[in-house]
Each structure stands twice: as C-alpha cells, then as structure tokens.
Amino acid sequence: MQSDLISLGVTTGHGHVLIELVVMIKLAAYRQDNALKPEAGGILLGFRRDPHIHVVDATVPGSGDRALRTRFWRSAKSHQRVARERWLSSGHTLDYVGEWHTHPQLSPSPSVIDTGEWRKISTLRGEEQMLFLILGMEKDDWIGISQGAELLKLSLSPTSAPASVMNLHDELKETS
Numbered sequence: 001m002q003s004d005l006i007s008l009g010v011t012t013g014h015g016h017v018l019i020e021l022v023v024m025i026k027l028a029a030y031r032q033d034n035a036l037k038p039e040a041g042g043i044l045l046g047f048r049r050d051p052h053i054h055v056v057d058a059t060v061p062g063s064g065d066r067a068l069r070t071r072f073w074r075s076a077k078s079h080q081r082v083a084r085e086r087w088l089s090s091g092h093t094l095d096y097v098g099e100w101h102t103h104p105q106l107s108p109s110p111s112v113i114d115t116g117e118w119r120k121i122s123t124l125r126g127e128e129q130m131l132f133l134i135l136g137m138e139k140d141d142w143i144g145i146s147q148g149a150e151l152l153k154l155s156l157s158p159t160s161a162p163a164s165v166m167n168l169h170d171e172l173k174e175t176s
C-alpha cells in the first residue's frame with residue numbers, strides 16, 4: 001500500500017515535515033519543464049503539530065503576481081485571502097507554514113534573494129519553524145526549514161517516499 005504522504009526528517013531530530021502527495025501533484029503543474037514557463041510560487045498551508053509540520057495545501061499563482069523566467073513576485077493579497085479563508089474554515093488551526101516557488105534548474109538551490117526573503121519571514125514568525133520549497137525543472141526539489149535564523153536543508157526519507165513521487169512529473173505529462 002502506498003503512502004499519500006511524503007515524509008522529511010528534520011535534521012535536528014525533533015520532528016518531521018509531512019507533505020500531502022496531493023500538494024506535490026498540485027505544484028508539479030508549475031514546474032518550469034519548458035523554456036516558455038515562467039517561475040511560479042505561493043504559500044504552503046498546514047498544521048503545526050509540535051514538533052511536526054503537516055502540509056495539506058498550497059496557494060498557486062494568482063492575480064497580482066508577476067513572473068519572469070528567472071523571477072517571481074508574489075502579491076500578498078490573493079494568497080492571504082486564501083490562507084485566511086482556510087484558517088477560518090479550519091477553526092483557526094490551519095496555518096501559513098511556508099513558501100514555495102519554482103526555479104528553471106534541474107537541481108535547484110536557493111538564490112541570495114531567496115535566502116534573504118526567507119530570513120525576513122523567519123524573523124517575523126519568531127520561533128515558529130517555516131518550510132521553504134523550490135521545485136526544479138524535473139524531479140529534484142530543494143526543501144529547507146528555518147531553525148531560528150538558520151536555514152537547514154532537508155532530504156526525503158528513503159523509506160517514506162512512494163516510488164510514484166519520483167515519477168510524478170512524468171506521469172502528469174503523460175495524462176495532460
């Protein structure tokens with residue numbers, strides 16, 4: 001039986017990051033897998049179950065966002081509206097847990113702009129851990145978490161990632 005979660009071990013050993021597979025399927029549509037696709041991004045929504053983070057949804061590019069091949073500017077308005085609606089409908093339990101965007105790289109890594117913005121977010125959120133995800137052009141993604149002012153890179157737990165996650169991008173292309 002395949003899991004519907006992707007589990008990432010937090011390197012400090014104090015918890016796990018769980019990402020629903022439906023979230024990764026949703027975001028896979030925005031991978032920059034051809035030269036015409038601009039960067040895309042949004043926010044990650046989930047539950048903080050101390051010491052774990054469970055990602056259950058994400059916003060996608062909306063009105064007011066601007067994108068180029070190598071740059072994305074997220075307009076807060078549409079993403080905040082979705083986050084607030086979800087927070088209210090969840091009885092104030094669903095939270096803003098991070099950010100995601102794409103990079104036109106096979107193996108993405110954060111830019112200086114990314115790390116600077118993430119540090120600002122982490123500072124504003126105080127002690128709350130924040131998750132940061134960069135989707136690459138194909139299967140590789142960069143996933144990190146804030147630990148205070150530090151950003152730590154996470155990696156997939158080999159026992160918890162269903163094989164379908166690795167082939168997700170190819171399967172989505174075949175069905176579209």
